[in-house]
Amino acid sequence: MPVTADEIRRFAAPLPRTEVAMVRDSLKFRIRSIVYLAISPDERTIGFAFPKAERADLVASEPAKFHLPRESDLRFNWVQAWLAALDPDEMRELVLDAWQMVVPKKVAAEYLATDPIRRAARGDV
Template identity: 60%
Template sequence: MAVVDDVLPLGSSLDRSYVVTVRGRLKFRVGAIVYTAFSQDESVMGFAFPREERAALVDSDPRFHLPSEADMRFSWVHATLADLDPAEARELVVDAWRMVVPQKVTRAWDDAHPDGPG
């Protein structure tokens, strides 16, 4: 069972990433782009995810669901955080971060972390 504290260090340790709180919601950003966000009660984690792959993920795994209709224009998926294990939650955050930084940044991170986000 994952909790916010399992992924919170990534919000400030990934290159170009920082943590903000907006209207009581914790968010991870690169520049102005939010790539991970949590519900106010920290039970749901939303994260950047390839738009063309999200229907397959949601259809294949009940832990994942689509965002509200208003947010469908974004490349985004939600997960119930308690349904994820900590390593899986960290991997989702890193993969979301990869979507918003240049490839040279992700390559540098891969070189420094050959075993993944752990």
């Protein structure tokens, strides 16, 4: 079942230190001034923080799901995905990984240690 923009909002907005803002008709999720996630105005794609060194491999591995951002955004650690191609578990993983790229490591560690979904995946429950 494809992911919706509302599901992304509900998952990302409560992540520690996240601020949500509307910028040029796109919903942006950020830590201070660093954006880690954006939902396009038409709610068909998301952009998310992702290591530059790994993005070509990600896009090549699943080009029907992932694509590079527009040329002016290639200088950033950023990649995009089609919402219709993502499942909820994959979306949560991408959002958490993007969030971890910009939030202080201590904040991420504290959150992940108490996150019930992550704890269940590790078998800690």
